[in-house]
Amino acid sequence: MHRRTPFRPATPRTLPLLPALAATTLLLTALTACGTEEAGAPAKGSASASTRTPIDDPGKDGARVTSLTLPNASPSPTPTRRHSVTADHLDLGGDSGISAAYEITNSGTETLTYTVTLTFTSEDGGAMGGGTATERDVAPGKTVRGSVRAGALPPTTPRITGAEVSEVAAVPAAEAQAAPGTCPSSGVRVGTDKGDAAMGLRVVGLHLDNCGTRDYQVEGYPVLQLLDDSREPIENVAILRGSREITTGITGDGPPRPVTLKPGESATASLVWRNLTEMGTPVTAPYARVRAKAGAAPVMFPEHIDLGTTGKLGVTPWAKTAR
Template sequence: MRRRRPTPLLPALAATALLLTACGSEHAGTGSTGADAAGEQSVVQVDDPGKDGVRITSLTLPDPSASPSLSPSPSRDYSVSADSLGSGSGSGSDSGSGSDPGVVAHYEVTNKGAESMTYSVVFTFMSADGGAMSNQTATVRDVGPGKTVRGTIRAGVLPPTTPRITQAKVLEVTKVPASEAPAAPGTCPASGIRVSADKGDAAMGLRVVGLRLDNCGTRDYTVDGYPLLELLDDARKPVTGVRILKGSAEITTGAGPDKQPRPVTLKPGESATAALVWRNTTEFGTPVNVPYVQVRAKAGATPVTVTPNLDLGTTGKLGVRPWEKGEEG
């Protein structure tokens, strides 16, 4: 493939970028659309300080003279997988129209700590003026101490009117000890119990995050009452000054009455749900944000750390609803 000169498409990165030519040699897993072999793309080397050990090293961008229907596949040279590629929000989450332009961020995750960590990273893809065009999330598991793991993530499907993407940055990083990370989709921990949190729901200041407990093992599992929680700050140290309430009546009456806790026995393949409920009202005092919540299904259970990013405002309280039997999962 012939080499191309740098294009004026990237004024915001011109000072730090070196344009090279690259041809996709492998589809990038989730979100790959199968590019026309004739499509051309450029790799922009990025001098990015990154955030919390995660940085973008380069961007793969389609040739502006190529057809917009072409979606080149990036090459990749790593063995680790990233969960939920292309599952972010924003323009890239619109799968009903548009196409995948083949924009790919190449990143690396370096664990500078002393234990293996699992990272959840939000990347934002931007136009030349800095406007966010797509947010995408990657989960990179079991990065050992002192190790560096490399990966790629696509900007995803974009509406046809989306301005051309020329930049990307690391927007948010959360990380938990690998031993406490929620299990990867389709896997079952040694405990036989899988705990996870959903993305939550917000309406007029009321926040609700669902917790899910799946019995993926081979024996019945019984919980009785409420999940046990510990709220953790950015350094994963305990947060003080927040009351954890049994039930949500003190938070709101608009989400239905609280149900009384009762024993719930899950057979293999069955699940239970609970919920965290709060308001992000901010009045006098310092707002409290809780990025991490350590969850135990019951006393003595293995802890799982989820990352719901609770914006508790100055309310000083969090309501917890009891486990209820759910649909099979």
């Protein structure tokens, strides 16, 4: 603490004038510098909250990762050129703070809705989690940008050092699934669930929601078409009414009945197949086009229906969902 000293008359021997003025000037300069530092700015020599590293990614189907953002972990005694982080060095309220930026360029001739999946990788190339993003209504020649967060990671997750595009799906914007919380002009919304797989049996649920203001009627089976990478119909695949030729354990696979959905009500159906490979060429459909009934507006889904060499897929009839 600076103490005030009693006033004494100055003499040439006890207080040299020029050195005192110099000391006062230095003190004022130091105080002024401390008072003008910007609020929230990191102190000199301290690390920033995160580090963004550009990535030279060749990409896939018009999508590529452009950078990786990693939160700064505890200081390392041996700095390295490659940024990495492991979850047990961080305390971010459950979120790892890791994200990857991407860009998607539509080089086609029609407006598309893209779903891109990024995978975060460790130094040895292992997958350490991922995330998915959707970019709607990307016009021909347009480039859009966004980011995907890794979210919460287990404390034992190895150090993440990179990210890559693992999957890209592009559907015509007019046939894209409705955005969450929106209702198409038709007044009905068609969607799928994540599906279930066991012992080679695959089951994917279809959901039909009446989000409009009028009753909606269906009777029988959804109308299904399997498509290849170019979104062209796949030939030589039998679309079966019912799933009994594939399995007998599917709930709701009974005779079709008329279903009337009032506003707010829903119905479900199932796509059923087996992923068995024997003689012949395996078939995988990257896309499925679904209509709630004949003449209804189509909705295209990136489903990756891996039929193996079975050549058939069963569809169960619509059944009203119990409320």
